[in-house]
Amino acid sequence: MAELNLMSLLGLSGARDFPTLTSASQSTSTINPGDKTKQARHFTTINDVLGISCTVSFSVVKNVEKFFSVVCESFSKPSFEDWPSCVIINGKLSSQLRVHNGDLVQMQLEPREHDHSSSIIDFPNHFAVVAVSDQFAYETSSLAEELELDSKHVHIHPLLWFNLKKPCHYNNHSCVANTKMKIVTRPSQHFQLKNVPYASKAAISLVLSPHNNLSNDKYDYLLKQYFSTPRLILFYFYWQGFRREFLHSNAVLIIDNYTSIIIFIINVFQIRPGPDLAGFEIQKPAGAGAGADFSYHFTYVRKNTHIYVDRRLNPATKSGRGRIRPDLKKSRILAGAGAELRCIPNFKSLTVELLVIIISDMHERDIQQHIPSSFLLVSPAGSGVPQLCTALASHYNMHLYNVNCDMLDNQSPSALELKLKHIFHSIPKCLPCLVLFENVDTLTNDKDGNEDRRSASTFSECMHELMSKPYGWPVVVMATTPSIQSVSLLLQKCFMKIFTFDPPSQTQRRNFLKLFIGDTLLSEDVDLKTLSMQTGGFTFDALCILVNLAKEQAFYRNKKMVEKANCALLQVDVERALNQLKKLNVNFIDAPKIPNVTWADVGGLDDVKRDVIDTIQLPLNHTDNNANKTTPTGILLFGPPGTGKTLMAKAIANECSLNFLSVKGPELLNMYVGQSEENIREVFRKARQSSPCVIFFDELDSLAPNRGRTADSGGVMDRVVSQLLAELDGTTKSTDLFVIGATNRPDLIDPALLRPGRFDKMLYLGVDSSRETQLKIINALTNKFQIEDRGCLQRIVDKCPRQMTGADFYALCSDALISATRRIISKIEAGQATLDVHADVVVTEDDFNEALHQFKPSLSLKELIRYEELKEQFCSFNKAS
């Protein structure tokens, strides 16, 4: 034991008085100094004598410094420094509870009705010091408004809130809403702050952690700072923030400016009596659980307490249990783990379930037979892997050692090598440990992009060493990479198993949205199903940002509301947040969206529309009768160019509320070996990420020509077709992924693609020569135009050639619009009209006639006949299949 007398560091000045809070009604107590039993009884039997109990709403103080400086004004000096152990109540509640300043109360959060996790772990009990203040009685005061306070609530320090919560509630304040707290008072008048004795001697042990890596001097300095004022130390202190370790003891938390949280465990060996208390000695053996035999619940550690630094502790040993949750069976972990694991992203996905099983299995085994575990997680950025690891580490009471390989200094290979060695060297000091190497692929290449074998082999050696030693405590190493190709084989071999994270599906996105929205009220117009559909391609992080932005919008809208935690999210907030996010991140712009083309924009093609409704829309809308399982995977639209194949595919996506991912065949072809196949895989991956989604392959003939007939060297096209077939077969099982192909030449497409189960529905989009259909098309195209006389459209159509396609009509209409615009400009130039930017351009019959005069149809009659022949050939094929 390295004894270090901190007396010199802490200063040897005389004992400070107990901090006392004054109150007019505070009663004074007299205890016979010799009556040890009587005195002990006041502090021991916390549960045997029932005091007054009261359930209250509470709020967590946000601006801590300001708040307590204001509250301090109501108390006499010396000011009380233990605000983190304090509960601030108003005068009315204090008389109801019959408590005064400085009284001690027992506190516990009340489980909410819908909180299913509450049956698994009870909220911890905690003690707090009462401070009575009516400073915030005037809710309208600017101070109360600034501090977001009101007199209805009891106020607590964030640290106390932190200690009152369950492990799963660690991340934010959201659980405050609708949560109540029970305060139980003790009838004893001695259950007061002023009666708390102080310790004459305390041993301090630092809890080992990857983050506690300061020099001894720094620790001494922090302790000196911390104990420069008397500190109230609570026994039975449940410390839940520290990787879910329940330190059943008294612990001191010090938040350092530039490291994170440092925890010291204090073992008090002797408690010196207070002014009117008898001498009392308590031997507290090291180790957890011993606190249960303690007579006191509180003590002061202060300047003249003899403090020395004891050994460093492993938090797991402190729990007194070899394995963290020996009784937790695998099945329970997966079934009832909601308490903590509900925070895990993608929990429902197979990957995470596997991970959980593997890690829990590791804990089920005797630790001596511990199997080293190392996993490589292939996951796109923002998919929530750090949150997953945090939750797993929390669940299994392990330290989380997070290393972002991007941030490692790779100025020179030797510097990087040293850094890696240092990291691996420090892992055994903080067991049990879950080590997360984020972006491990950066170790594959140096800063100039050349292969860095030195770093990779150092990593591999260190991993080998780490995994081969029996430490007696579990070590789990996880590493992330956005793509497996970017990790060298040497690095890949370091890991036992490679997991690939699928992007969140629509249901998962919906679950994440629910998780992030938490207790915030949702107005009825917000439909999470639609929102999860609109957020195709969004990662875990993106969804979290989206919800936060929406909450921010709601906050600004309700700026004047007092209970901000309850301000409901409206559809308008969500929409604004969505737009804001899309502007912030261009990546989402690429993500498939629902197009805004409706059936009304498609003129004619009534047969095709009817077919589509029967084959896709009806089964999709009636999912309950399992009809969607019979929905065809793919539809092939074929016909002459410009007949509205793309338009029709977009309308299908819109009408069936599907995201639309458009791909032009040639775009996917690449000169590098294997890249074209990879591009196809990527398209399907992206579509699955945005499901429900429709992939539209335009010019399919160029992507999937007849195999064996193309003259490319190396059979690239054959491999592309095979890859496409494989992916199409994969989508057959998926009920929310559709494929639509478009081509002018179905005869050039590999027949394997037209087999049932692939593009099994072929729809011909041809040229309809009837005047009625042509009028429908021109009407659809001009429905946003300002036309002088809509009746003229019929006359125009009558003059049009019979073989005009939709695209021809589009060209005619835009020519007419250009002609109308030109006419107006010349009028302005001639001074006959004034420029009014807001005025619509009115198209006249003359404009159409002028456009028609110069018009030439894109299809010749000969070509049309050829397409009709193709129609005959393939529509009979359709029927046959």
Ligand SMILES: Nc1ncnc2c1ncn2[C@@H]1O[C@H](COP(=O)(O)OP(=O)(O)OP(=O)(O)O)[C@@H](O)[C@H]1O
């Ligand atoms: N039936 C229709 N109703 C309204 N507009 C149409 C129709 N058909 C085509 N159009 C117009 O023609 C334009 C081009 O059509 P689209 O791109 O859908 O044709 P396509 O058959 O996919 O052509 P390609 O085979 O050359 O790719 C559309 O943007 C639309 O404005």
